[in-house]
Amino acid sequence: MSETIPAKLIEDTARELTARAAIDIPSDFREGVRRARDAERNKLARFVLTEMDRNWDIATEDRRPMCADTGLPRYYVRAGNEARVEGGFVALERALRKATAEATGAIPLRPNRVHPLTRVDPNTNVGIHAPEITYAFEPEADWIDVTTVHKGGLFGTDYRMLFPTDGVPGIKRFFVDTLVEFGKRGLACQPAIVGLGIGGSKDTCMRLGKEAACLRLVGSQNPDPTIARLEAELTALGNHVGIGAMGFAGTSMVVATHVEVAYTHTGGMPIAMHSFCLSSRRATARIHSDGRVEFRADPQWFTDYYRREGVE
Ligand code: SF4
Incomplete structure (x- = not known):
């Protein structure tokens, strides 16, 4: 006992x-943001990412949020x-x-x-x-x-009921629509970890999307190779919509995409998306x-x- x-x-x-x-931003996220900065060609977006890294150091030194x-x-x-x-x-x-x-x-x-x-x-x-x-x-x-x-990040979260025939193209459409919708209005500080919950019922995919964004390390992959491939494709896609760090033009919108799935009703494919913002705490x-x-x-x-x- x-x-x-x-x-x-x-x-x-x-x-x-x-x-x-x-106070202390997790090292996996910091590493991901540094990689995004090194790949970023837009000067303003690069500047934001460099300053954000400095801000995290100062927070840790001062023990302040x-x-x-x-x-x-x-x-x-x-x-x-x-x-x-x-x-x-x-x-x-x-x-x-x-x-x-x-x-x-x-x-x-x-x-x-x-x-x-x-x-x-x-x-x-x-x-x-x-x-x-x-x-x-x-x-x-x-x-x-x-x-x-x-x-x-009050925003950067959305839900859509897709049909099974929408398939992967429908998932990508929803992903890009959501990123652009919130990104262009400056409603979620990027770059972010994006979590997608696919399947289940509406509440299940909302929950899974949030857990995928907040509870997996940057660099982790879904153990299903098909889903892992989709994660990589979505990250690349998200970084080519033209929005970079904090809404400036650039290629640094998505640090990582995590996808989690749940068995769902045969007639539908519910999907939810969450952004874990620049403060991935x-x-x-x-x-x-x-x-x-x-x-x-x-x-x-x-x-x-x-x-x-x-x-x-
Ligand atoms: S970085 Fe701060 S202000 Fe921006 S969405 Fe995250 S918590 Fe809000």
């Missing part, structure tokens, strides 16, 4: 994760099937909400979360359904992985049942079990 994980340890870990996500808009903090929790939390999962949720509120004041984060109608701001980034917590499970494990994502920790906490860069969200297909 494994040890029980203290709720206070989850709270302390979440507070540390929140600071790391807000790297963008004035600190996004919307949310959590992804993967629990091992054998993991036990002191006080149960209600205690875990209370710990994550408390850590979010305290970190908002201590770091500080911009208190972005308001009531949608009254616009009342509790100044904590906590409220009804906020922060969001998404759960997944892992067999034969007694740890809990906590990932926080501070999703910025995420941080992960594994909390072991013996009290050890390991911080790491890779959320490892898309496990074989998570992408399972058949009946076990």
Whole structure:
């Protein structure tokens, strides 16, 4: 029987994760942006990317958030099937909400979360359904992985119901339409990691698109070679629509494209797209049942079990 994980340890870990996500941009994304800068021929777009790299260094040195808009903090929790939390999962949720509120004041984060109608701001980034917590499970494990994502960019997200006969050309059309629509109006800071969720139902493809954008490392590929090829083609396509960093002309709009799929209704092919903006903020920790906490860069969200297909 494994040890029980203290709720206070989850709270302390979440507070540390929140600071790391807000301040330290993950190295895989930084490397991707540097590659985009080196390939960029437009002087203005190159200048923006060089200055952004400097801005990230300054944020890390000063321990200050790297963008004035600190996004919307949310959590992804993967629990091992054998993991036990002191006080149960209600205690875990209370710990994550408390850590979010305290970190908002201590770091500080911009208190972005308001009531949608009254616009009342509790100044904590906590409220009804906020922060969001998404759960997944892992067999034969007694740890809990906590990932926080501070999703910025109100725009750059869209959905379309395609017909099966639209096929890959229809997917590419939707991809380019969405990039151009938001890019030309300056509604999402580029370059971004673009996530596409294809299939499932409407809510499933929206969820998968966001997870594909926010929870996979730049440089990773979908394990299905056909999907991996599509990812590479979409990235190349996105960098040839003529929009570069921060809406200037150029070739640096997409750092990477990640595609995740779900089995869907035979009559349709729903698709959703999310942009993880220039502030691609995420941080992960594994909390072991013996009290050890390991911080790491890779959320490892898309496990074989998570992408399972058949009946076990
Ligand atoms: S879209 Fe991203 S980089 Fe731009 S202001 Fe919002 S959080 Fe900051």
